[in-house]
Amino acid sequence: DGEDKISYIISHCKEDKVAILExxxxTLLANQDYQALSLNFDLYVNDPKEDKLIESIEEISKYFDKPLVLD
Incomplete structure (x- = not known):
């Protein structure tokens, strides 16, 4: 039909990856709470409901059934 077509190439940038992770x-926190991050991904998050922040991995490990393993 004689029309010129334009192709766009979309490349992902760092901000996209950060937004996806965020x-x-x-979503994980909303659905499964903080323990899911710890048990599934070894990520540790201070619970904003607590007045005292978690200070170390040793402190965190006592809240979960997962044993503490230090390399």
């Missing part, structure tokens, strides 16, 4: 973490 969405995934927020």
């Amino acid at each position: 969405f995934a973490v927020k």
